[in-house]
Amino acid sequence: MMIYLQMLPSPSDKDKFEQLYTLYRGLMFYVARRILPGEADAEDAVHQAFVSIIENLKKISEVRCPKTRSYVVIITERKAIDILRSRSRLSPEAFEERTYGVELPLPGDGGLADAMSRLPAAYREVLLLRYYHGYTVREMAPMLGRKPGAVQKLLTRAKAALRKKLEQEDEPHGKATVF
């Protein structure tokens, strides 16, 4: 019986979203502005990101931790890029392959991590959500606003792009690690 009573949500559950909002809204706007030129568009991306976060709130266990920070950054980047994509004349696949999102420094391993950080944003995001955050394809689908089949396809293409990137790096410089 006590197990059922413990199911009752604590006040901290209902506050989680407000804590996320208070802590990360400025950072999310910063991320969105690095992709979108207009403030109004950037705010729209932040709002869209919060809509996605609220729908997937149970996936967040701790508000102040690197994984949650990374998660809100990825979701904001995705929403900002989705706004850009809605105005592009390119096909969705061509757009994905040409859009790099937030520029990040190379981790410096001279191999897989460097190659991953140089991938287009859509590929990098799906790899981070899968292999850093540990989400399944089914869990990632609502976060990315896609169907599970589309996410699986994206993940496959991301791995292929990663392999290609490693091959390219291996040939001219001989730096990439071949596992």
Place this chain on the structure above:
Amino acid sequence: MGKQPYFDDAALQAAATQTAESLLSSLPAPSSCQHAFSELFLKKIDVLLQKRRRRAAAQRMWQRVAVVFLVVFLSAATWLSVDVHAREKLFQWTKEVVDKIIVHHLDGGNIEGVFSGYEPTWIPDGSTLVDRDHSDEFGFDYYYYENAETGQVFYINCNFMKDSAMTITQHSTEEPTIHDINGNQGKFYLPDEISGSSSLVWVDENAAVVFIIEGNISEQEMLHIAKGIISSNSTK
């Protein structure tokens, strides 16, 4: 053609961790990112927050209902199977204590009258009504208040005890303190270890209504609210 690069899940996990760390290191600390958001944005977020609060309150209510049914089912089954006298009392007002839970119920249908609802005339300063539910058919009134600044929350539940209506509250192991609430005996229970909420329970037998106030507000505030609850009929 060079050798095909191969990577397994473990290598991908290690690379993803390094990439995530690199991504985060390229961004400023959240506390240093300040932006004055537009009115439109704040309005849209406010709608989102309100929606979230309503959903959380509804979730709490339905979980509470589920617990009530579970407790009543288990306690009634045990009670009726072992106590002949209890079975005779089935059609009277009953109050049971099961573990740390109080259950008030009546399975009669011999109560006359209709439920017209109740409403508080006083609430603590700063409290805002974030959820409200009322049903003439099932005979209940539910108010849920929050104070965003102090973090205080409480709800008021008024249940018409007809057609197996029932209600519940949790309490600590301490004996309750007794108070007079407009001629009825009210019991105030100290905060329980699970929710941190105290509760005030009283029954108006003439009206066949059980009242509960539960939350993290003070005893005095609960009593003040309780004494100010009036029938909605008297305000029409």
